[in-house]
Amino acid sequence: AQSVAQPEDQVNVAEGNPLTVKCTYSVSGNPYLFWYVQYPNRGLQFLLKYITGDNLVKGSYGFEAEFNKSQTSFHLKKPSALVSDSALYFCAAMNTGFQKLVFGTGTRLLVSP
């Protein structure tokens, strides 16, 4: 069965510092991986996705993610955090079957001034 794990409930980082939000996955076949962000009482916004090719994927708002097949990980990164990046981040995976996304439990990112 597919599963996505986000081992940290919350990540705290100071503004201007680099941030990493961790994600590991377990899917059959080739993985299709996504990151979404959610602000309070809002829907999810798509940040980036990995399909194939370059292991470093660049997305919206300066975020990027590194795909590591041997570690089955897809960590979200940003070189310099902003206070406005504070939100709930979800990692999701889909296999080569039907378009059914499996979500992690989410990681709350708190960026302090």
Next chain:
Amino acid sequence: DGGITQSPKYLFRKEGQNVTLSCEQNLNHDAMYWYRQDPGQGLRLIYYSQIVNDFQKGDIAEGYSVSREKKESFPLTVTSAQKNPTAFYLCASSIVGGPYNEQFFGPGTRLTVL
């Protein structure tokens, strides 16, 4: 939140009542989805539809029902059989054709049982 609208934003239900959540999209997407979000549990799939007049159960379909009579609309009914309906409900849509197509989400409806 793109071209997906959900209404109402907040909904209060008395025990034993059925309520219907609206989801409309103008993105011309064939696929639509309903998710339930509970704190600390991520998003769980309730129902999905890839084409008009067809839909399938997701992981937690018990106590819910849907219809897909129009491409742009996918309403969700929370029935009295759903024992713990208080949650944040999210509707999404996507292109059909490959597992790499991202889903677009609406702003959500927060349902509270009184």
